[in-house]
Amino acid sequence: MDARALKEGVVAGRLDPDALAAGFGDLHAPLTEHEALVAADRCYFCHDAPCITACPTEIDIPLFIRQIATGTAEAAARTIFDQNILGGMCARVCPTETLCEEACVREAAEGQPVQIGRLQRYATDDLMAKGIHPFERAPATGRQIAVVGAGPAGLACAHRLAMHGHDxxxxxxxxxxxxxxxxxxxxxxxxxxxxxxxxxxxxxxGGIEIRNNTALGREIFLNDLVSEYDAVFLGLGLGGVNALATPGEEKDGVLNAVDFISDLRQTEDLSSLPVGRDVVVIGGGMTAIDAAVQAKLLGALNVTLVYRRGRDRMNASRWEQELASAKGVRLITNASPIGVHGNGTVREIEFEFTNDALEPTGQTFRLAADQVFKAIGQTLDGVDLPELDGRKIAVDEAGKTSVSGIWAGGDCAAGGEDLTVTAVAEGRDAAEDIHRALLRSA
Known part of the structure; x- marks a missing residue:
């Protein structure tokens, strides 16, 4: 590390391009054809497969693995996409270790599940690389639906509606x-x-138009959408970020983890991103893990993730926790922030240990920090929305909200887990309910 970095704290270009490329390369290399066949051969093809139940999109996992095993990867991809049109992304980011793979009979018997996620990626990547789209639109219905949010829920909803012939x-x-x-x-x-x-x-x-840089409550309004379209689906996600509610939180260097990850994802030059020498991440979910690991991969000297509960209560899976540890991130649990110290810019952050009931113990400690990332959850950001259930939009099992003609799904909707695969399932299911409603009104 050069003298400039040691002296200035938060700087860009801590690592050379080769080190950055190695750190930010594909976390799991794709399976070769031979590896896929070997992995598929381990599946028992259970008749009442528990892995299907454990998948929020209910992909017929034994079927697609059998199709891979018989050399028909294209058919396997179609089986996956029929239930999960974002099956390629879900194969990369789903916590399969706590979903389908945890339920795998091989996991229960041997402690080593079938590599369902990697096999799913093998099949979906194969079809997408060939430029094949496995679905066609039904005849046009003349109906038009507005979808707010082009995330997993919104895209899954839009695709399924387009399949049914709606615009x-x-x-x-x-x-x-x-x-x-x-x-x-x-x-x-x-x-x-x-x-x-x-x-x-x-x-x-076909049949899907995306209008970017168009926000609800700014360029478009819910009442207008309801009057102009035959149905509305809200897949807003969560735009707000929870505050620490800790003295000194306003100091320079205290940032939102979601903004850090977004900036990193959109940059064309990783060496242009500034990162601290002493980075502290507060939170226990996937965003916290992702921020902590990537700070380390950018060249931070010390990265510490602090969570207010025990490791068994972290939303991030055990596998993700172990990944962070393997990358050099220190995990401290049962500690809550009580103060951010520094003269205008963060220099230390103070914590107090808590017991399992989140009660303070009176024991405190400080961590050196020139950069602090908050990853303590996000909140729904919007006005004039349908009725809320707590801090999210209230929906029934089909995704209907309290307002006629409006459905919602994904992270902005109450119920379910904040996972990409769950959002896909909710968007897909809402689309089917919208389609049925439009048929009834025809």
């Missing part, structure tokens, strides 16, 4: 479609601009 206009506040997949996931999980390529592939179905 869909997708509005998104950002410059690019993709939502969380484009802006909020660690770069080493989705390399080679995969999120954008997946959106382009999805749009091959």
């Amino acid at each position: 869909v206009v997708v509005f998104d506040a950002r410059a690019k479609a993709g939502g969380l997949n484009e802006y909020g996931i660690a770069a080493y999980k989705t390399t080679d601009d995969f999120a954008a390529r997946e959106v382009e592939w999805l749009l091959q179905i």
Whole structure:
């Protein structure tokens, strides 16, 4: 590390291009054909497969693995995409270790599940690389639906509606479609601009128009959408970020982890991103892990992730926790921030240990910090929305909101887990309910 970095703290270009390329390369190399066949051969092809139940999109996992085993990867991809049109991204980012693979019979028997996620990627990548889109639109219905949010829920909803012959206009506040997949996931999980390529592939179905830089409450308004379109789907995600509510939080160097990840994902030059020598990340979910690991990969000397509960209560899976540790991130649990110290710019952050009931113990400690990332959850950002359930939009099992003609799904909707695969399932299911409603009103 050069003297400039040691002296100045938060700087760009800590590592050379080769080190950055190695750190931000594909986290899991894709399976070769031989590796895929060997991995597929381990599947028992269970009749009542628990892995299907564990998948939020209910992909017929034994079927697609059997199709890989018999040399028909294209058929396997069609099986996957029939349930999950974003199956390529989900194969990369889903916590399969706590979903389908945890339920795998091989995991229970041997502690080593079938590599379902990597096999799913093998099949979906194969079909997408050939430029094949496995679905065609039904005859045009003349109906038009507005989808707000071009993230996983919105894209899945739009695609399924387009399949049924409806025209869909997708509005998104950002410059690019993709939502969380484009802006909020660690770069080493989705390399080679995969999120954008997946959106382009999805749009091959036809009948979907995406209008970027168009935000609800700014360029468009919910009442207008309801009057102009036959139905509205809200897949807004969560635009707000929770505050620490800690003295000194306003100091320079205290940043939102989601903004850090977004900036990293959109840069064309990783060496241009400034990172501190002593980085502290506060939180226990996937965003916290992604921010911490990427800070380390950018060249931070010390990266510490601090979570207020125990490791068994972290939203990030055990596998993700172990990945962070393997990359050099220190994890401290049962500690909450109580003060940010520094003369205008953060220099230290103070914590107090807590017990399992989150009660303070009176024991405190300080960590040196020239950069602090908040990853303590996001909140729904919007006005004039349908009725809320807590801090999210209230929906029924089909995604209907309290307002007739409006459905919602993904992170902005109450219920379910904040996962890409869950958002896809909710968007898909809402689309089917919208389609049924439009048929009834025809």
